[in-house]
Amino acid sequence: MLLGLLDRLLSALCDQWTWWWEASSTKDELPRALLTVSILILVVFWYRWTFMKSSKGIGSHPVPPGPRGLPIVRYLPFLDTNLHEQFTELAHQYGPIYKLWLGQKLCVVMNSPSLAKERTMRKVFVRDTMSNSSLEASYNLRKDEVLKTIREVHSKIGTPMDIAEITFLTQMNVIMNMVWGSTIDIHKAHGVRTEFRGVAREMERLRIWVDRILDSIIDAQTKMSMVERAEAFKIKGKEDFLQLLLALKEQEDTGISFTLEQIKALLIDIVVGGTDTSATMVEWAMAEIMHNPEIMKKVQEELSDVIGTNNIVEESHLPKLHYLDALIKETFRLHPALPLLVPKRTDRPCVVGGYTIPPKNTRVFLNVWAMHRDPEVWDSPLEFKPKRFLGEASKCDYNGNNFQYLPFGSGRRICAGLPLAEKMVMYFLASLLHSFNWRSPEGEELDLSETFGIVMKKKTPLVAIPTQRLSSLELYA
Numbered sequence: 427m428l429l430g431l432l433d434r435l436l437s438a439l440c441d442q443w444t445w446w447w448e449a450s451s452t453k454d455e456l457p458r459a460l461l462t463v464s465i466l467i468l469v470v471f472w473y474r475w476t477f478m479k480s481s482k483g484i485g486s487h488p489v490p491p492g493p494r495g496l497p498i499v500r501y502l503p504f505l506d507t508n509l510h511e512q513f514t515e516l517a518h519q520y521g522p523i524y525k526l527w528l529g530q531k532l533c534v535v536m537n538s539p540s541l542a543k544e545r546t547m548r549k550v551f552v553r554d555t556m557s558n559s560s561l562e563a564s565y566n567l568r569k570d571e572v573l574k575t576i577r578e579v580h581s582k583i584g585t586p587m588d589i590a591e592i593t594f595l596t597q598m599n600v601i602m603n604m605v606w607g608s609t610i611d612i613h614k615a616h617g618v619r620t621e622f623r624g625v626a627r628e629m630e631r632l633r634i635w636v637d638r639i640l641d642s643i644i645d646a647q648t649k650m651s652m653v654e655r656a657e658a659f660k661i662k663g664k665e666d667f668l669q670l671l672l673a674l675k676e677q678e679d680t681g682i683s684f685t686l687e688q689i690k691a692l693l694i695d696i697v698v699g700g701t702d703t704s705a706t707m708v709e710w711a712m713a714e715i716m717h718n719p720e721i722m723k724k725v726q727e728e729l730s731d732v733i734g735t736n737n738i739v740e741e742s743h744l745p746k747l748h749y750l751d752a753l754i755k756e757t758f759r760l761h762p763a764l765p766l767l768v769p770k771r772t773d774r775p776c777v778v779g780g781y782t783i784p785p786k787n788t789r790v791f792l793n794v795w796a797m798h799r800d801p802e803v804w805d806s807p808l809e810f811k812p813k814r815f816l817g818e819a820s821k822c823d824y825n826g827n828n829f830q831y832l833p834f835g836s837g838r839r840i841c842a843g844l845p846l847a848e849k850m851v852m853y854f855l856a857s858l859l860h861s862f863n864w865r866s867p868e869g870e871e872l873d874l875s876e877t878f879g880i881v882m883k884k885k886t887p888l889v890a891i892p893t894q895r896l897s898s899l900e901l902y903a
């Protein structure tokens with residue numbers, strides 16, 4: 427197909443430019459031939475110059491190898507929809523670190539855990555909202571949202587439910603409440619994740635979507651009088667993140683200056699980064715659990731032992747749920763939410779794995795999906811085995827210090843919402859599994875295939891039917 431396209435392109439060019447070589451008089455032939463040769467020489471020099479520039483390494487360290495692709499577009503036309511798999515296959519050909527030219531953009535892909543530690547990445551951290559004390563203070567808010575969802579699921583018992591959709595709404599409300607103090611009405615929000623998913627595909631539409639919500643909220647907050655602010659503070663017990671940013675923006679003497687656009691951009695990162703990732707991870711965990719009845723039995727036994735069947739889950743129970751913790755870690759290993767993390771840009775040349783990463787505008791991809799399935803590191807890497815994270819291995823955490831396991835990234839660019847994500851995924855999963863039994867709709871086969879995207883989702887949404895698990899109706903009120 428590509429060859430056909432080139433063929434057509436060449437013949438179209440030839441048709442347009444026949445006047446060039448069909449010289450009208452022998453007098454024109456020499457200058458035209460000279461001009462043609464000069465242009466060809468220039469093109470060859472330009473191509474060699476850009477190639478040489480990108481091939482210059484530091485000292486004895488060459489730049490990584492990689493496929494050359496076509497002139498100008500380079501490797502762009504060969505990109506596949508399943509980038510994480512294609513990147514893994516290329517690693518078999520060029521080694522654990524290689525380069526790709528996508529048009530004029532140079533990308534470097536790292537596929538091996540041993541390389542990641544050499545280049546830690548930058549991060550932006552939402553310190554105030556994610557600190558231990560702040561998360562402790564906002565526990566009631568999370569509890570309210572989780573209980574609201576449990577009530578909602580209970581009211582629809584026996585009917586099929588989209589697991590990612592209910593998680594998405596709960597997580598969206600938790601984040602919105604923490605960040606700017608408002609929520610979506612769960613009863614009116616049916617289909618919002620699908621809308622958001624669609625919107626998330628196009629960054630411009632997403633910006634408009636969040637801008638619309640934020641504009642009215644920022645407007646209301648900036649118009650609040652001192653008395654109204656003090657009243658709101660008294661009700662909530664603390665300022666939300668947006669109030670904090672707006673207050674900092676107004677205090678010019680602090681040396682910190684934000685524009686409204688910067689505040690909005692940060693809030694968009696938080697909403698996008700926090701909702702779909704958590705929803706997708708809960709969906710993958712539930713899919714693996716429903717696919718393995720033995721595992722479902724073990725998790726629910728642990729929940730009954732630790733929490734008791736006359737009680738609801740509280741965050742204080744979470745540190746005692748060792749099997750559930752191992753199960754979630756295994757889910758993050760096999761289905762990392764961001765299989766290539768967020769591409770990083772280099773600001774100066776550096777050496778990784780014996781190769782020079784050229785400085786300007788190089789995008790670096792870390793293929794975490796491949797690292798988490800590396801047979802040299804993981805025993806039976808394609809099997810879902812929570813028990814690999816029990817015992818000594820339970821100490822493996824999400825902080826990015828273990829370079830074989832990076833579900834939240836590492837270094838300065840590690841996930842800014844990690845402390846909240848860790849709590850919410852576990853708390854929500856524990857609540858769904860403790861309050862309900864789950865089964866697939868009659869005749870439906872559970873599909874575990876994935877589809878590549880910034881967030882790697884299940885190809886088909888997980889739909890499951892809940893039935894009441896706890897005997898007392900009061901536990902659902």
Ligand code: HEM
Pocket residue numbers: 547548549550551601695696697699700701703704707763764767768769833834835836838839840841842843844846847848851
């Ligand atoms: C299970 C849930 C989550 C997963 C698996 C996840 C994973 C990640 C990963 C892998 C990155 C990129 C790190 C890198 O490139 O090195 C990231 C970035 C980010 N995450 Fe999360 N995340 C989750 C939940 C959250 C939550 C709840 C929030 C906010 C409340 C959040 C906010 C962010 C932000 C703002 C960034 C960008 C950080 C930066 O560019 O410096 N995430 N996340």
